Amino acid sequence: MGMKLEKVVPWGRNIGEYRSMFLLDDDDMKKKIAGFGDGPASFNCQASAQGADITSFDPTYSFSAEQFRKRIGEVRDIIISQMRENAENYVWDRIKSVQELEGIRMSAMDMFLDDFERGKAEGRYVCHELPDRLPCDDGTFDIGLSSHFLLMYDQLGYDFHVAAISEMLRVCREVRIFPLCDLDGNSSELADKVIEYFGRSYKTEIVKTDYEFQRGADKLLIIRR
Template sequence: MALKLDSIVPWGRNIDEYTEMFLLSDEDLKKRIAGFGDGPASFNYQATMRGYNVTSFDPIYCFSKSQLEARINEVRTVIMKQMSENKENYIWNKIKSLEELESIRMASMMLFLQDYEKGLIEKRYVFHELPDRIDYPDDSFEIGLSSHFLLMYTSLGYDFHIAAISEMLRLCKQVRIFPLCDLDSNASEMIERVIDYFSKKYNVVIRCTDYEFQKDANKLLIINK
């Protein structure tokens, strides 16, 4: 089924947040990195400007720059209203206010939009929807990242998550997923089952990060082949 523009809620993070969420060292950033579900994050653009090799995969990359920009502006007020209504679920230390949050997110998404058309031509932004197989060879990347998608949207079901992470592991020598909770910051039984599944075949490590904006959402899953 084709993705509909009115169903997406674009919300982008920057390279500093990616570095903290995924515990990316200077050496990590020099490796071939794949971002799954990156959406309108500025991570790819900022990493590319620093000479790093990042490819982002997302189903929203079937839309034009003007379509994505219009959608970002359309949902901006709705998202901030929801953030305001649920403000107590977040930790306001590094990001001090709703206004600062909106400024950071919009700045990241504007950088993405500036880079989007160039990135499409350079094949840094690739249309793809997990868990579908993508036409890249095994181990094309050294690190695969998933931010605020896999394991968080438990409604997608156990089988979806197994298939999606399996495809990431086919493409990447290592996978990092952040955070390890659902949308309500709860660690669900399904997440435990997914981790148990991959622990039987791979080296699975859970690490705490210094990045905690949503309460209790500060754990990173690392799966090594």
């Protein structure tokens, strides 16, 4: 059964945030990159405009740009008022206020919306739900990314994460997951178990980045073949 629009809370980050979270340098940006759970982030749109080769996968890509736009309008004020209530959980150095954050997120999502239908036709936005098999050959991508999705939601469970990351590693030579914490910014037993599992067959590395907006959410997990 497909995803229900009323369950979707669209909220997307931009290329500057993606490059900081995932430590994507200029050489990385020349590689073939897949984003898993990219939702309405503007990374694909902005990076593609600079000539990069990016494919984004997300189950919400079954919706149209108009459906996304309507849903963003419905949830925007709710998310912003929750951020105001929980402002102490965030680090307000790069982004100085909730108002500035709202502007950054809306601008990212506007870029995504303006690009979405064309990008879908070009095959840059693909409707796909992990851990289902991806419509790609083994080793298609150099780098696979997951921002604010994998390892954050304990309720998805260990088996889901092992299956999802295994499928990502089938099509990507390297997977980067940010942040390495749960929704409250705490380290999790789930992440420890998942890292231990992949550490048996892959090289795993945890890198502290200088991107920390949510308190405690500053670590990147890299899994390489």
